[in-house]
Amino acid sequence: MSVQDDNKAIVGRWFTHFWGANFDPSIVDELAAPDMLLHYSLHAPRRGRADIKAFMAAFRASFPDLSFGGTAELIAEGDSVVGRWIGGGTHTGAAFGDMLAGPLPAATGRKMRFSGTTVLKVINGRIVEEVGLDDGVTALLQLGLLRITVAA
Amino acid sequence: MTAQDMQRRNLLRWAGTGAVATAAGVVGLTGQAQAAPRASTDPRQTAREQANKAIVGRWFDGFWGPTYDPAIVEALAAPDMLLQYSLHVPRRGRTDIRAFMKDFRASFPNLAFAGTAPLIAQGDLVVGRWLGGGTHTGAAFSDFLLGSLPAATGRKMHFSGTTVLRLAGGRIVEEIGLDDGVTALTQLGLVAPIRA
Numbered sequence: 001m002s003v004q005d006d007n008k009a010i011v012g013r014w015f016t017h018f019w020g021a022n023f024d025p026s027i028v029d030e031l032a033a034p035d036m037l038l039h040y041s042l043h044a045p046r047r048g049r050a051d052i053k054a055f056m057a058a059f060r061a062s063f064p065d066l067s068f069g070g071t072a073e074l075i076a077e078g079d080s081v082v083g084r085w086i087g088g089g090t091h092t093g094a095a096f097g098d099m100l101a102g103p104l105p106a107a108t109g110r111k112m113r114f115s116g117t118t119v120l121k122v123i124n125g126r127i128v129e130e131v132g133l134d135d136g137v138t139a140l141l142q143l144g145l146l147r148i149t150v151a152a
Numbered sequence: 153m154t155a156q157d158m159q160r161r162n163l164l165r166w167a168g169t170g171a172v173a174t175a176a177g178v179v180g181l182t183g184q185a186q187a188a189p190r191a192s193t194d195p196r197q198t199a200r201e202q203a204n205k206a207i208v209g210r211w212f213d214g215f216w217g218p219t220y221d222p223a224i225v226e227a228l229a230a231p232d233m234l235l236q237y238s239l240h241v242p243r244r245g246r247t248d249i250r251a252f253m254k255d256f257r258a259s260f261p262n263l264a265f266a267g268t269a270p271l272i273a274q275g276d277l278v279v280g281r282w283l284g285g286g287t288h289t290g291a292a293f294s295d296f297l298l299g300s301l302p303a304a305t306g307r308k309m310h311f312s313g314t315t316v317l318r319l320a321g322g323r324i325v326e327e328i329g330l331d332d333g334v335t336a337l338t339q340l341g342l343v344a345p346i347r348a
Binding site: 004041072075076077078080082084101102115116117119133135136137140141144145146147148149150 | 197201238269272273274275277279281298299300301312313314316330332333334337341342343344345346347
């Protein structure tokens with residue numbers, strides 16, 4: 001196994017246990033570097049394990065069926081691993097204030113399902129950085145946080 | 153700066169081959185120096201992967217850079233290439249792809265995109281991260297999936313994205329990109345936030 005294969009295996013486990021149907025908070029201590037940066041375009045950036053766990057706990061408190069999965073093979077070179085994914089959830093839970101576009105009151109019942117591309121940096125078996133671009137237009141239109149102003 | 157210097161600088165910017173790109177540094181559209189790309193240290197990187205990165209570097213420069221060269225489409229696009237960005241209608245084949253870029257630049261004459269990080273390559277795939285945009289001083293534009301712009305709105309868009317390209321036999325077969333559409337479409341006035 002090359003370092004790149006190891007890195008892909010780590011990212012695969014991270015996607016399953018952090019972003020998959022069942023969140024296992026212990027994956028953060030195991031695979032996140034202590035000062036890991038988590039930065040997705042829809043959300044405020046998070047730094048460090050406690051902050052990252054808080055992000056996911058709040059996300060799933062609002063969207064209890066939250067789940068994302070890969071849509072293509074991972075791409076790895078050097079320290080970088082690129083993942084393409086799709087997923088979402090239904091807002092049946094708590095109010096959600098972590099979307100940069102605006103807050104959601106509790107249990108709107110709205111569903112979001114959107115894709116994205118993420119670049120992770122893995123060093124010595126730990127994820128140092130996870131920077132992702134969400135298809136925010138899709139997600140925010142579905143959540144009623146964005147509106148189209150002009151007819152196509 | 154001559155057009156040739158510009159061309160050369162863009163090529164270096166996109167080349168993704170560490171040593172050269174590091175020496176040249178990277179200058180974004182804001183004119184501020186950005187972190188220079190790091191040399192690839194993957195010893196498994198094959199000659200084909202390096203060649204693919206060089207091809208994508210030329211493509212990003214000649215197709216997406218400040219000066220569009222339509223000949224780049226014949227040179228580097230496979231005859232049935234798919235071009236698909238999240239903001240736009242998908243395009244297939246050289247004629248369609250040239251029409252896309254011609255119209256895009258007829259509407260946004262100063263259109264320019266540039267890389268923000270080294271290219272990442274494995275197998276047939278190359279991943280690029282980029283930033284750019286333009287000012288809508290030209291023709292009406294109806295290629296955005298979510299809405300049309302009348303001529304010369306004067307609006308500026310400046311947004312980032314991530315693109316995955318697939319190559320075969322030294323040609324680009326597929327270019328699939330995710331735009332930060334929230335940023336671009338908000339700037340263009342095609343979407344607006346709804347505040348509770």
